Amino acid sequence: MSxxxxxxxxxxxxLGVILTDVFSSVLKEEAIVTNNxxxxxxxxxxxxxIHNFADDNDQSEEQFAVIEVRVxxxxxxxxAARMMSISSPGPNDLVDAIAxxxxxxxxxxxxxxxxxxxxxxxxxxxxDDERFEEAEPADxxxxxxxxxLGHVVQLAxxxxxxxxxxxxxxxxxxxxxEPTS
Amino acid sequence: MKILVTDDSRAMRxxxxxxxxxxxxxxxxxxxAENGRLGLEAVKDFKPDLILSDWNMPEMTGIDFxxxxxxxxxxxxxxxxxxxxxxxxxxxxxxAGAIGFIVKPFTAEAFxxxxxxxxxx
Numbered sequence: 001m002s003x004x005x006x007x008x009x010x011x012x013x014x015l016g017v018i019l020t021d022v023f024s025s026v027l028k029e030e031a032i033v034t035n036n037x038x039x040x041x042x043x044x045x046x047x048x049x050i051h052n053f054a055d056d057n058d059q060s061e062e063q064f065a066v067i068e069v070r071v072x073x074x075x076x077x078x079x080a081a082r083m084m085s086i087s088s089p090g091p092n093d094l095v096d097a098i099a100x101x102x103x104x105x106x107x108x109x110x111x112x113x114x115x116x117x118x119x120x121x122x123x124x125x126x127x128d129d130e131r132f133e134e135a136e137p138a139d140x141x142x143x144x145x146x147x148x149l150g151h152v153v154q155l156a157x158x159x160x161x162x163x164x165x166x167x168x169x170x171x172x173x174x175x176x177x178e179p180t181s
Numbered sequence: 182m183k184i185l186v187t188d189d190s191r192a193m194r195x196x197x198x199x200x201x202x203x204x205x206x207x208x209x210x211x212x213x214a215e216n217g218r219l220g221l222e223a224v225k226d227f228k229p230d231l232i233l234s235d236w237n238m239p240e241m242t243g244i245d246f247x248x249x250x251x252x253x254x255x256x257x258x259x260x261x262x263x264x265x266x267x268x269x270x271x272x273x274x275x276x277a278g279a280i281g282f283i284v285k286p287f288t289a290e291a292f293x294x295x296x297x298x299x300x301x302x
Contacts, residue, residue, distance in 0.1 A: 103190070
Protein backbone atom coordinates (compact mmCIF):
# COMPACT_ATOMS: atom_id res chain seq x y z
CA MET A 1 0.00 0.00 0.00
CA SER A 2 1.29 3.46 -0.86
CA UNK A 3 1.87 6.06 1.86
CA UNK A 4 -0.11 8.39 -0.39
CA UNK A 5 -3.36 6.37 -0.45
CA UNK A 6 -6.06 5.58 2.08
CA UNK A 7 -5.11 8.53 4.29
CA UNK A 8 -6.92 8.46 7.63
CA UNK A 9 -8.80 11.33 9.23
CA UNK A 10 -5.75 12.46 11.19
CA UNK A 11 -3.66 12.70 8.04
CA UNK A 12 -6.44 14.57 6.24
CA UNK A 13 -6.65 16.97 9.17
CA UNK A 14 -2.90 17.53 8.99
CA LEU A 15 -3.19 18.25 5.27
CA GLY A 16 -5.79 20.88 6.08
CA VAL A 17 -3.40 22.43 8.59
CA ILE A 18 -0.64 22.47 5.97
CA LEU A 19 -2.93 24.17 3.44
CA THR A 20 -4.15 26.84 5.85
CA ASP A 21 -0.67 27.41 7.32
CA VAL A 22 0.87 27.94 3.89
CA PHE A 23 -1.72 30.46 2.74
CA SER A 24 -2.05 32.28 6.05
CA SER A 25 1.72 32.55 6.38
CA VAL A 26 2.33 33.81 2.85
CA LEU A 27 -0.71 36.12 2.60
CA LYS A 28 -0.90 37.15 6.26
CA GLU A 29 -4.62 36.41 6.12
CA GLU A 30 -6.75 33.90 7.96
CA ALA A 31 -7.36 30.64 6.09
CA ILE A 32 -10.06 28.18 7.19
CA VAL A 33 -10.65 24.60 6.06
CA THR A 34 -13.87 24.24 4.08
CA ASN A 35 -15.94 21.71 2.17
CA ASN A 36 -16.90 24.32 -0.41
CA UNK A 37 -16.08 23.56 -4.01
CA UNK A 38 -13.54 25.34 -6.16
CA UNK A 39 -14.93 27.99 -8.49
CA UNK A 40 -15.38 27.41 -12.18
CA UNK A 41 -13.24 29.61 -14.35
CA UNK A 42 -9.64 30.51 -15.03
CA UNK A 43 -7.37 28.73 -12.60
CA UNK A 44 -3.75 28.82 -11.53
CA UNK A 45 -2.55 25.28 -10.94
CA UNK A 46 0.84 23.96 -9.88
CA UNK A 47 2.01 20.37 -9.60
CA UNK A 48 5.08 18.70 -8.23
CA UNK A 49 5.94 15.10 -7.49
CA ILE A 50 7.08 13.31 -4.37
CA HIS A 51 9.25 10.25 -4.88
CA ASN A 52 9.08 8.12 -1.74
CA PHE A 53 11.87 5.63 -1.15
CA ALA A 54 9.90 3.26 1.04
CA ASP A 55 12.84 0.92 1.52
CA ASP A 56 16.43 1.64 0.56
CA ASN A 57 17.03 -2.03 -0.20
CA ASP A 58 13.97 -2.66 -2.31
CA GLN A 59 13.55 -0.45 -5.36
CA SER A 60 10.17 -2.05 -6.09
CA GLU A 61 8.82 -0.22 -3.07
CA GLU A 62 9.38 3.20 -4.62
CA GLN A 63 6.21 5.26 -4.69
CA PHE A 64 5.23 8.45 -6.42
CA ALA A 65 2.46 10.98 -5.99
CA VAL A 66 1.61 14.30 -7.58
CA ILE A 67 0.90 17.18 -5.21
CA GLU A 68 -1.35 19.78 -6.78
CA VAL A 69 -2.45 23.22 -5.62
CA ARG A 70 -5.27 25.07 -7.39
CA VAL A 71 -6.54 28.60 -6.92
CA UNK A 72 -8.70 30.89 -9.02
CA UNK A 73 -6.81 33.44 -11.11
CA UNK A 74 -8.28 36.35 -9.17
CA UNK A 75 -6.77 35.04 -5.94
CA UNK A 76 -3.53 34.19 -7.74
CA UNK A 77 -3.26 37.86 -8.70
CA UNK A 78 -3.65 38.90 -5.07
CA UNK A 79 -1.10 36.29 -4.01
CA ALA A 80 1.49 37.43 -6.54
CA ALA A 81 0.91 41.09 -5.73
CA ARG A 82 1.40 40.53 -2.03
CA MET A 83 4.27 38.07 -2.31
CA MET A 84 6.20 40.36 -4.67
CA SER A 85 4.96 43.72 -3.36
CA ILE A 86 3.81 44.81 -6.81
CA SER A 87 0.49 46.30 -7.89
CA SER A 88 -0.01 44.67 -11.29
CA PRO A 89 1.47 41.18 -11.49
CA GLY A 90 1.82 39.64 -14.92
CA PRO A 91 1.10 36.04 -15.96
CA ASN A 92 4.64 34.95 -15.12
CA ASP A 93 4.27 36.40 -11.64
CA LEU A 94 1.06 34.41 -11.09
CA VAL A 95 2.80 31.24 -12.22
CA ASP A 96 5.79 31.93 -9.96
CA ALA A 97 3.56 32.61 -6.97
CA ILE A 98 1.42 29.47 -7.28
CA ALA A 99 4.53 27.39 -8.01
CA UNK A 100 6.16 28.54 -4.77
CA UNK A 101 2.97 27.94 -2.81
CA UNK A 102 2.85 24.37 -4.13
CA UNK A 103 6.54 23.91 -3.39
CA UNK A 104 6.01 24.88 0.24
CA UNK A 105 2.92 22.68 0.52
CA UNK A 106 4.70 19.78 -1.17
CA UNK A 107 7.65 19.97 1.21
CA UNK A 108 5.33 19.86 4.18
CA UNK A 109 3.32 16.96 2.72
CA UNK A 110 6.58 15.09 2.19
CA UNK A 111 7.57 15.68 5.81
CA UNK A 112 4.13 14.52 6.96
CA UNK A 113 3.90 11.30 4.95
CA UNK A 114 7.44 10.20 4.07
CA UNK A 115 10.64 9.28 5.86
CA UNK A 116 13.01 9.24 2.91
CA UNK A 117 11.83 11.01 -0.21
CA UNK A 118 12.64 13.68 -2.75
CA UNK A 119 10.63 16.47 -4.34
CA UNK A 120 10.46 17.46 -7.96
CA UNK A 121 10.49 21.07 -9.06
CA UNK A 122 7.01 22.61 -9.37
CA UNK A 123 5.39 23.10 -12.76
CA UNK A 124 2.69 25.75 -12.87
CA UNK A 125 0.30 27.11 -15.47
CA UNK A 126 -2.86 29.12 -15.94
CA UNK A 127 -5.75 26.98 -17.18
CA ASP A 128 -8.72 28.53 -18.96
CA ASP A 129 -12.27 27.70 -18.03
CA GLU A 130 -11.71 24.31 -16.43
CA ARG A 131 -14.60 22.72 -14.60
CA PHE A 132 -13.70 20.97 -11.37
CA GLU A 133 -14.91 17.66 -10.05
CA GLU A 134 -17.57 18.18 -7.43
CA ALA A 135 -16.87 14.92 -5.63
CA GLU A 136 -13.51 13.57 -4.57
CA PRO A 137 -11.98 11.42 -7.30
CA ALA A 138 -12.19 7.67 -6.79
CA ASP A 139 -8.59 6.95 -7.81
CA UNK A 140 -7.14 7.20 -4.32
CA UNK A 141 -6.66 10.95 -4.52
CA UNK A 142 -7.11 13.08 -1.42
CA UNK A 143 -8.27 16.70 -1.55
CA UNK A 144 -8.52 19.33 1.14
CA UNK A 145 -9.81 22.84 0.61
CA UNK A 146 -9.68 26.12 2.47
CA UNK A 147 -11.14 29.58 2.19
CA UNK A 148 -8.78 32.53 2.16
CA LEU A 149 -9.83 36.08 1.33
CA GLY A 150 -13.21 34.65 0.33
CA HIS A 151 -11.70 32.33 -2.29
CA VAL A 152 -11.57 28.53 -2.18
CA VAL A 153 -8.13 26.95 -2.64
CA GLN A 154 -7.36 23.26 -2.96
CA LEU A 155 -4.48 20.93 -2.09
CA ALA A 156 -4.66 17.47 -3.63
CA UNK A 157 -2.54 14.34 -3.50
CA UNK A 158 -2.83 12.18 -6.62
CA UNK A 159 -1.06 8.82 -6.08
CA UNK A 160 -1.71 7.58 -9.60
CA UNK A 161 -1.11 10.72 -11.63
CA UNK A 162 1.73 10.61 -14.17
CA UNK A 163 5.01 12.18 -13.03
CA UNK A 164 6.90 11.77 -16.30
CA UNK A 165 6.49 15.40 -17.34
CA UNK A 166 7.77 16.88 -14.09
CA UNK A 167 11.35 18.05 -13.60
CA UNK A 168 13.61 16.79 -10.84
CA UNK A 169 16.43 18.84 -9.32
CA UNK A 170 19.79 18.03 -10.90
CA UNK A 171 21.99 15.50 -9.17
CA UNK A 172 25.68 16.32 -9.21
CA UNK A 173 28.24 13.71 -8.30
CA UNK A 174 30.16 14.80 -5.20
CA UNK A 175 33.42 14.16 -7.05
CA UNK A 176 32.66 17.08 -9.36
CA UNK A 177 32.44 19.38 -6.34
CA GLU A 178 35.94 18.57 -5.13
CA PRO A 179 38.64 21.25 -5.43
CA THR A 180 40.43 21.07 -8.75
CA SER A 181 43.74 22.38 -7.49
CA MET B 182 26.51 43.36 5.71
CA LYS B 183 26.15 41.66 2.33
CA ILE B 184 23.61 38.87 1.93
CA LEU B 185 23.09 36.60 -1.06
CA VAL B 186 19.54 35.23 -1.40
CA THR B 187 19.29 32.22 -3.72
CA ASP B 188 15.91 30.83 -4.72
CA ASP B 189 14.37 29.97 -8.08
CA SER B 190 11.17 31.77 -7.09
CA ARG B 191 11.26 35.55 -7.37
CA ALA B 192 8.25 35.70 -5.07
CA MET B 193 10.09 33.76 -2.37
CA ARG B 194 13.26 35.83 -2.71
CA UNK B 195 11.18 38.93 -2.06
CA UNK B 196 9.44 37.32 0.91
CA UNK B 197 12.79 36.31 2.39
CA UNK B 198 14.17 39.83 2.03
CA UNK B 199 11.01 41.35 3.51
CA UNK B 200 11.00 38.90 6.40
CA UNK B 201 14.60 39.74 7.23
CA UNK B 202 13.51 43.33 7.73
CA UNK B 203 10.43 42.29 9.72
CA UNK B 204 12.69 40.21 11.96
CA UNK B 205 14.54 43.37 12.88
CA UNK B 206 17.68 42.17 11.17
CA UNK B 207 18.23 45.54 9.53
CA UNK B 208 18.69 46.69 5.99
CA UNK B 209 21.57 45.09 4.21
CA UNK B 210 23.09 44.98 0.77
CA UNK B 211 21.20 42.15 -0.92
CA UNK B 212 22.00 40.27 -4.11
CA UNK B 213 19.60 37.72 -5.57
CA ALA B 214 20.41 34.56 -7.55
CA GLU B 215 18.01 32.13 -9.23
CA ASN B 216 19.84 28.87 -8.63
CA GLY B 217 22.95 27.38 -7.11
CA ARG B 218 25.10 27.79 -10.19
CA LEU B 219 24.32 31.50 -10.44
CA GLY B 220 24.77 31.79 -6.68
CA LEU B 221 28.20 30.22 -6.92
CA GLU B 222 29.18 32.71 -9.62
CA ALA B 223 27.78 35.61 -7.60
CA VAL B 224 29.85 34.72 -4.55
CA LYS B 225 33.09 35.43 -6.43
CA ASP B 226 32.36 39.12 -7.03
CA PHE B 227 29.79 39.93 -4.35
CA LYS B 228 31.69 38.25 -1.50
CA PRO B 229 28.65 37.93 0.78
CA ASP B 230 28.81 37.78 4.56
CA LEU B 231 25.82 35.43 4.62
CA ILE B 232 24.12 33.16 2.09
CA LEU B 233 20.45 32.19 2.34
CA SER B 234 19.51 29.44 -0.10
CA ASP B 235 16.64 27.25 -1.15
CA TRP B 236 17.36 23.52 -1.47
CA ASN B 237 15.50 22.41 -4.61
CA MET B 238 16.45 24.55 -7.60
CA PRO B 239 17.10 23.92 -11.29
CA GLU B 240 20.66 23.74 -12.67
CA MET B 241 22.28 23.40 -9.22
CA THR B 242 20.60 22.58 -5.93
CA GLY B 243 21.29 24.37 -2.69
CA ILE B 244 23.16 21.43 -1.19
CA ASP B 245 25.42 21.18 -4.23
CA PHE B 246 25.95 24.96 -4.06
CA UNK B 247 27.04 24.59 -0.42
CA UNK B 248 29.30 21.60 -1.15
CA UNK B 249 30.95 23.44 -4.04
CA UNK B 250 31.53 26.48 -1.85
CA UNK B 251 33.11 24.49 0.93
CA UNK B 252 35.17 22.47 -1.55
CA UNK B 253 36.63 25.75 -2.82
CA UNK B 254 37.59 26.74 0.72
CA UNK B 255 34.84 29.33 1.11
CA UNK B 256 33.49 29.42 4.67
CA UNK B 257 30.73 32.04 4.28
CA UNK B 258 27.88 31.28 6.71
CA UNK B 259 25.22 29.41 4.73
CA UNK B 260 21.62 28.90 5.86
CA UNK B 261 18.94 26.94 4.04
CA UNK B 262 15.48 28.49 3.62
CA UNK B 263 13.52 25.59 2.26
CA UNK B 264 10.37 23.52 2.33
CA UNK B 265 12.62 20.47 2.71
CA UNK B 266 12.14 20.22 6.45
CA UNK B 267 12.75 16.49 6.82
CA UNK B 268 15.39 15.24 9.22
CA UNK B 269 17.58 13.63 6.59
CA UNK B 270 17.93 16.89 4.69
CA UNK B 271 18.76 18.85 7.81
CA UNK B 272 21.43 16.31 8.74
CA UNK B 273 22.90 16.40 5.24
CA UNK B 274 22.90 20.20 5.23
CA UNK B 275 24.57 20.52 8.60
CA UNK B 276 27.12 17.87 7.67
CA ALA B 277 27.96 19.91 4.57
CA GLY B 278 28.50 23.01 6.68
CA ALA B 279 25.15 24.83 6.90
CA ILE B 280 24.64 26.95 10.00
CA GLY B 281 20.88 26.49 10.05
CA PHE B 282 17.59 25.49 8.49
CA ILE B 283 14.58 27.79 8.15
CA VAL B 284 11.58 25.77 7.01
CA LYS B 285 8.88 27.26 4.77
CA PRO B 286 6.36 28.53 5.67
CA PHE B 287 8.40 30.58 8.12
CA THR B 288 7.92 33.46 10.51
CA ALA B 289 10.05 36.48 11.28
CA GLU B 290 10.75 34.84 14.63
CA ALA B 291 12.31 31.86 12.86
CA PHE B 292 14.69 34.21 11.08
CA UNK B 293 15.54 35.97 14.32
CA UNK B 294 16.13 32.71 16.17
CA UNK B 295 18.29 31.21 13.43
CA UNK B 296 20.17 34.25 12.20
CA UNK B 297 20.11 36.67 15.09
CA UNK B 298 23.61 35.76 16.19
CA UNK B 299 24.98 35.98 12.64
CA UNK B 300 23.31 39.10 11.24
CA UNK B 301 24.04 42.52 12.62
CA UNK B 302 20.91 44.69 12.87
